[in-house]
Amino acid sequence: MGSSSFSSDNLKPLKQASLQRALGQLTAGDTGRRVCQYEVPGGGVCRDRDCTDLHLSRIASEPSDSDIAAYVHGALPHPWCGRCDVRAIEIALEGVRLRGGGIKDIDERVREALYGLGITVA
């Protein structure tokens, strides 16, 4: 069938949305500071530790487990989306985080969580 797998590319809109939300919170709050030009619009990483600009990568801009779970569930192809619910994915994501293992990347965590639920990820 080929369609019963989940590609981590599907996570890109979620990451962009959470980044934009963080950006919105920043600009709504402290307008005296600007976002570091290395990160926006560059998408790179600022290596200057003395840089006083705002850095999205240093802010907790990650979506929460429930955000990720809801998103992943909505992006799951048939028949997976009918076989597990959002809560199951959220619990699996929590489990991956609690086990640790140095997994910080969302893609990695989603892959681990879905694997634990028996869902194949491309």
Ligand SMILES: [Zn+2]
């Ligand atoms: Zn910077």
